[in-house]
Amino acid sequence: MAWRGSSVAAATVAAALTLSLVTGCGSGDSTDAAGVVSDYAAAIADKNVQAASDLTTAPASAAETLGATFAGMAPDSVTTSVDDPVEYSDGTASFTIKTTWTWPDQGTFETSTSGTARELSSGWKVQWEPGLVYQNMPAGARLQKVRTDASPAPTVDSRTGKTFMKMEPVDEIVFDPAAAGRKSDAAINALARAIEPIAPLVTAAVIREKVDQADGRAVTAVVLREEDMGLVASDPAKIAGVTVNRTGKLVMDDRRLSSPLETGLTNYWAAVRDATAGWQVQLVTPGSRPQRLAGKQGPPAKDIATTVDQNQQLVLGDSVVDVAQPATMMTFDASTGGILGMARNDAAAKRDVQAGTSYATGSTLDPVFAAVDREAGGDDGKAGRLLFHYGLGAKFTAPGVSLPHSPGTPKVSSADFSPSDYTSSMLNMGALGVALARADAGRSDAVAPYIVKGAQTKVGGGELGEFSPDTARKILADMAKTAKSGDASDLTGAPGLRALVGTNGPQGPGWFVGIQGKKVLVIYCEGDKSGTAALQVAQKYFRVSAQ
Structure with a gap:
């Protein structure tokens, strides 16, 4: 599914010299406006953030925005084309760049943005502004592609049709020993005390064993249903090295039950959701809710019938x-x-x-x-x-x-x-x-x-x-x-x-x-x-x- 952003026609001046070019193959001459714009577009198509940033008037700011966008979009491929480049006698130039982000078997997202180039003492540079990524994009913003799932999520049902497993909001309590630093041992003890009322089996020794097995990487100490968070002795998020990630997880409908069958059924459930998953491109601006720009969503998956009693x-x-x-x-x-x-x-x-x-x-x-x-x-x-x-x-x-x-x-x-x-x-x-x-x-x-x-x-x-x-x-x-x-x-x-x-x-x-x-x-x-x-x-x- 393709979505096309707005395009801004470049202004024309009677005395202007009009240049036409299409990238990714630039003119190879970065000493003129056409060359630097072509090289910038080619670097974007190559997903080379550093090369594209170096061709702008603000390499550090450009690298931050472009890097965040490429990380968030994670495209399989990017194609670019430059249209209507116009060079003026005052040492500036204008252009329009079309960028197409592609994800196989999912869709494409296309933008058309306008920009300018300036001739500086060091040569021609693309005037950096976030609007080169998406028209009128504010500073500090980025584009990102996220997975979307239809609602409601499917349930895993027993042989009689009763819900056996269902998706519920949960809190993942994650401990990172690197973030805790010298306070790691004390933090583990504090975390074990905090969750003891609801998870008494997850002792300090258990958490340390998880950390040791993970070679010092962050580990999930325990996953708690949202209603269980009210039973903890203290707020785990206030402990050094601990973060609480709110997410959704497939859990047993009857809290008394546990089974090694959970893993396989969860994997099957996830595969079913993957088959009907959608996607969405968002404009993410600090302090604001993400703005949907494009996307496609499949239908909700059917509930999964099993033989479990x-x-x-x-x-x-x-x-x-x-x-x-x-x-x-x-x-x-x-x-x-x-x-x-x-x-x-x-x-x-x-x-x-x-x-x-x-x-x-x-x-x-x-x-x-x-x-x-x-x-x-x-x-x-x-x-x-x-x-x-x-x-x-x-x-x-x-x-x-x-x-x-x-x-x-x-x-x-x-x-x-x-x-x-x-x-x-x-x-x-x-x-x-x-x-x-x-x-x-x-x-x-x-x-x-x-x-x-x-x-x-x-x-x-x-x-x-x-x-x-x-x-x-x-x-x-x-x-x-x-x-x-x-x-x-x-x-x-x-x-x-x-x-x-x-x-x-x-x-x-x-x-x-x-x-x-x-x-x-x-x-x-x-x-x-x-x-x-x-x-x-x-x-x-x-x-x-x-x-």
Whole structure:
């Protein structure tokens, strides 16, 4: 979309010598008016602020205004042309310069401004005035291009259509140790005391750790909703090195909830907003509100429908908190593979346990390996393909689910599928549980896990195919035995439970994969006695669910 500014015709004088030129290719002769104007326009087109400023009568002022405008506009390209240059006998000249700022796939912004040049003892110079950038622009002003978003912002909704996440005004409390200087330690202590009433877990030690990890750069100590700012003990902005940035953020509608799913859903939400974002060119003058000069705005984005169950998310959060070591739990819809929720305790958050990261399965999948190996007749290649049909060995890229920082690749290194050699992600384990639950309902095909309704999960490494109902029934029978008389037999309050339980040795990790009712449960724990910890999480889940 182009917007054209006003143009001012240059005055003409009968005795004037009229010159015509178009830039960016100047005359190369800066000893006359045409040359210096051409060179100035060419420098603007080259986005060379210093070169353009040096050609003016006030290089410092020009550099300040041009530098601020180029930084604010951030154009992909700039084109200029000089029209109607007129040189007068008194050593002055007038001209009109057209400037077009371009952003690919967005639009252009065009101005037409008038200016003068003067012949000084040092040669011809462009008479500097802010109006060269935008007609009648006052001193100290600048142009800037900003992103615009349609209102209202989309919400992220649960499976029932209830709001799960929404955009709210928040305050980012940022600490800059460089700005605090020698008072850095005292400032951190003061900041921790100020936010303690609303954020007691963000201690001085936590803030120092963030600063250390950022190599001394500014860090966000905490993000508070606007209503929470009234609960702080003192104004953080008055502390040395602390600034409070007011912005908007996607947050949980229910303040009791937290989930590692937030990151992936926020990224998806941001991508949706990016697709409908607009832009605006503004004239920014100190002491005044920005003036809109041009722009284009897309329509509001649709709300994002997900498979998340808010009640389930609350139960999951309660289920993982009692275990001291890293514990993470996910639940899936046993029919569709939709992710119902995911929670992890603080220890797992520090370990950055992710749904898509592969971890050693140990003995957990022994019943699966045994059944598949029998069906494959010892054929390693065939067995690997059969495992894939249950979702094992696949790499899932589900829109709305964060990808692991260092994704592992599930692997099998021997014909008998030695448990010590196999790794799997929580998404893989969930897909396995859903495939087996579907087999119990008369289906013989696996489905990929997903969280955003209508967004297809990419499956890497092959295609999910049909599996043998007989093999699935054998695995289900072994899972029922584990729940009735095996390692999961002490669990109560879970009628009809089928489970896979196992560890990768004394130091774990430990797993629990369960099918119960219309849900598939996947629990992953790390550390000593992690298998026992996984069972503890499962028991807490069944107890809280019953309540």
